[in-house]
Each structure stands twice: as structure tokens, then as C-alpha cells.
Amino acid sequence: MGIAQDIKQSSFKSQFNKAIVNIIYTNGWLNQSQVQFFKEYGLTTPQFNLLRILRGQYPNPATVNLLIERMLDKSSNASRIVDKLEAKKLVARKQCSKDRRAVDVIITEKGLELLAEIDVALHEWEEGFRSLTDEECETLNSLLDKIRLGKEKGAD
Amino acid sequence: MGIAQDIKQSSFKSQFNKAIVNIIYTNGWLNQSQVQFFKEYGLTTPQFNLLRILRGQYPNPATVNLLIERMLDKSSNASRIVDKLEAKKLVARKQCSKDRRAVDVIITEKGLELLAEIDVALHEWEEGFRSLTDEECETLNSLLDKIRLGKEKGAD
DNA sequence: TTATTTTGAATGTTGTTACATTAAATGTAG
DNA sequence: CTACATTTAATGTAACAACATTCAAAATAA
Numbered sequence: 001m002g003i004a005q006d007i008k009q010s011s012f013k014s015q016f017n018k019a020i021v022n023i024i025y026t027n028g029w030l031n032q033s034q035v036q037f038f039k040e041y042g043l044t045t046p047q048f049n050l051l052r053i054l055r056g057q058y059p060n061p062a063t064v065n066l067l068i069e070r071m072l073d074k075s076s077n078a079s080r081i082v083d084k085l086e087a088k089k090l091v092a093r094k095q096c097s098k099d100r101r102a103v104d105v106i107i108t109e110k111g112l113e114l115l116a117e118i119d120v121a122l123h124e125w126e127e128g129f130r131s132l133t134d135e136e137c138e139t140l141n142s143l144l145d146k147i148r149l150g151k152e153k154g155a156d
Numbered sequence: 157m158g159i160a161q162d163i164k165q166s167s168f169k170s171q172f173n174k175a176i177v178n179i180i181y182t183n184g185w186l187n188q189s190q191v192q193f194f195k196e197y198g199l200t201t202p203q204f205n206l207l208r209i210l211r212g213q214y215p216n217p218a219t220v221n222l223l224i225e226r227m228l229d230k231s232s233n234a235s236r237i238v239d240k241l242e243a244k245k246l247v248a249r250k251q252c253s254k255d256r257r258a259v260d261v262i263i264t265e266k267g268l269e270l271l272a273e274i275d276v277a278l279h280e281w282e283e284g285f286r287s288l289t290d291e292e293c294e295t296l297n298s299l300l301d302k303i304r305l306g307k308e309k310g311a312d
Numbered sequence: 313t314t315a316t317t318t319t320g321a322a323t324g325t326t327g328t329t330a331c332a333t334t335a336a337a338t339g340t341a342g
Numbered sequence: 343c344t345a346c347a348t349t350t351a352a353t354g355t356a357a358c359a360a361c362a363t364t365c366a367a368a369a370t371a372a
Contacts, residue, residue: 002301008226009212013279015293016286020186021228022300027183028229029304030176035330044358056165064321070164072177073184075359079322101320101367123169130172131306132299137171140299143292144178145158148185150287191360200328220351231329235352257337257350318369329358339348 023144037125041118042088046073048118050081054091054107055115061104063096090114179300193281197274198244202229204274206237210247210263211271217260219252246270 003022004010012018031045038048053070054062067078082105085091090111096102107115132140159178160166168174187201194204209226210218223234238261241247246267252258263271288296 001305003297006304007228014282015290015297016288017282019288019293019296019300020282022297023179023183023186025228026300026304027179030179046358065319072163072181073359076361077359079320080358083322096320099320099368103321126170126173126176129303129306131302132172132175134171136299136302137175139295140175141159141171141178143288143296143299144175144182146287146292147285148162148182149157150285202328221349229329232331233329236328239352252350255338255350259351314372316369316371319367321365321367323362323364325360325362327358327360330356332353332355334353335351337348337350339346341346342344 019147023147033125037122038118041114043114043118044084046071046075046077046081047085050078051085051090051107051111051115054105055112058107058112061094061096061106063102063104065102067105085111175303179303189281193278194274197270199270199274200240202227202231202233202237203241206234207241207246207263207267207271210261211268214263214268217250217252217262219258219260221258223261241267 003018003025004012007021007025009021012021034045038045041048043051049072050067053067057066064078064082067082068074068076071078082091082093086093089108091105091107094104094106096104159174159181160168163177163181165177168177190201194201197204199207205228206223209223213222220234220238223238224230224232227234238247238249242249245264247261247263250260250262252260
């Protein structure tokens, strides 16, 4: 039932090593489920994340730079992700008036509506396999935060 | 210092939601570091994982099917990963004698030597940002296991 | 002012992933 | 045995990611 059985590895070098493998495996497990979920809405996970950032800014626009900065996976392909969302009319681009190099990206009404629709289903999706109490979640969050603190690089 | 600051999101729908985002973000953080680490040895993360499975089988071979089954990220590109490793002479392929459809993949001496070299450095890498006690690791592991139990699919 | 450097976004390139298809070997039913 | 389905691995393809490069705009320096 634990990670050892899931990946069929009977021993680990250390508890810490086991924890790292567990994070990676659990992420993969979550990711697979998420990809399936968003597929129903014609979105990829990065597209959804980008939309959510834009909603956070709404009604203000965000520049591509801001998007890159805030994306969970800083892959810097923000420009192309915006392309995809623009093609679906979920976001709009216009040149920034203050800096003509920059581009203002703003979520459209259609984008907001889609997100609102997803919100409900996403909440159900999460509740569907929610298995931790709030207190356990807090413990988990603080442990994960602590791992990253162990070697924090310029994360800001 | 926590996930909220790291991704500049001030509030979450729930503690559970925050935990999920935290897992994803922490995984990305770990992954970035791992990719850098393995690059020095001319390996990608999937290549390393596959090699490690093969060492686990050594001196027995593994079929491609077994590799797919045990990989952390079951992307089913095992065949092409084996291609890469074979080109580097880290693994060898030969037709399985019992089933001529199957292919026996075995790690070479060179592969074993490379893994041994990596082992040392990898342990240092882990210790370099180890920030949890064994007890905390155990807590983390059990919480992550519990999340996956919440909606276990045929994970075997 | 002009020249140089830096910045913001887009694009090119290469390798990888995800998913479907193929081809050969095996298993199974008649 | 033949015919058909299944299994194993490899390959084709399209989308995607990572990383470098480009190009215009802006900031800075001379």
C-alpha cells in the first residue's frame, strides 16, 4: 500500500530518499489524473495554470514576463501557451501602452466562464480523493516547505 | 517561505488544495535539481531510473515490459530509452531465448560502474539539502501514501 | 545626439513525451 | 494444421518542453 509496493522497490537508502521518491511518484500520480481531468475542457495543465494566473490579475492584464514568473513550472514557453489560449479566444493580447516591447495579456469573458465551470468540477475532483484532514494537510505542507528550505535558491 | 510566497498566491481554496499545489511545486523544484545533477553524467532522469531498475535485476535481464511496469513515469517509451542507453554501451539487448518476441535487457559492466559512481554523488546531493529528520520523513511518507490511497486505481 | 547594452517577447531547433500503429511471435479455437 | 486474437517491442507522428537565438524597444553611456 505504501510507496515501496507501488514502485516495487523493497528498500531505500534512507527515509529521506524514500520521501523524495514518494514525492516524485505522487506527483506523477496526481499529474496523470489532472491531465485526464483538463482534457475534458480542451486544456492542458500549463494552459489552465496560466489562465488561473490571469484570472488572479483580472481585470488587470499580465505581461508574459509576469506569467513566466508565476507559473508553477517555469518552462518559459509562456509565449506559445498564450498562442494556444488566444486561438481558443480564452485570452487576448494587446501591446502594452507603457512599454511597447511588452504585451498585455488578459483573460476574456469566455476564459472566465470556462474557469468558473472548471472550478466546480475541480473541487469535486479534489474532494473525490481527499483523504487527509486539514491538520494533516498542514503537516504535509510544512514538511514540503521545509524540504525546499533545505536548499533554497533564488526562488524569488 | 512557504508555498504561498513561493508561487505568490495568497490564498487557497482549501488546505488540501494547497497540499496538492505544494506537491506539484516541490516536485518541480526537485526535478530541476535532479536534471542538473544527472546532466553531469550524460544521463536524463528516465535513463537513470531505467538503469537503476536494471541493476536491481542484475545479473538477471529484464524485458522491456518489466521496465515499463517498474518505471516511475510509465510513459512507455522504454524502448527508446533503451536505445539511448545501448548507444552509450550502458546496457545490452539480446533476444530472449524463451520468447522470441521479448527482448532481454541487461546492464553492462560500464553501466554498473557509472551507477556506482553516481551513487556516491547522489547521496551527497541528497544530504546537501536534507532538512527533515527520519521521523519527519516517515510522517511525510505516510501522508503521501494516504493521498494516493484516497483514489487508488489499479496501481497493482 | 549616437552607440552600446539590456530587456521583453517571439521564434528556431532539438530532443522528449504521449498516443497510435505496425510487425513478428505466440497462444488459442476450430 | 489454419485462422484469428493477443502479446511484445519497435516505430511513426504530433504536440510539447528545454534551450538558444533573434528582433524590436528601451535604458544607459559616451
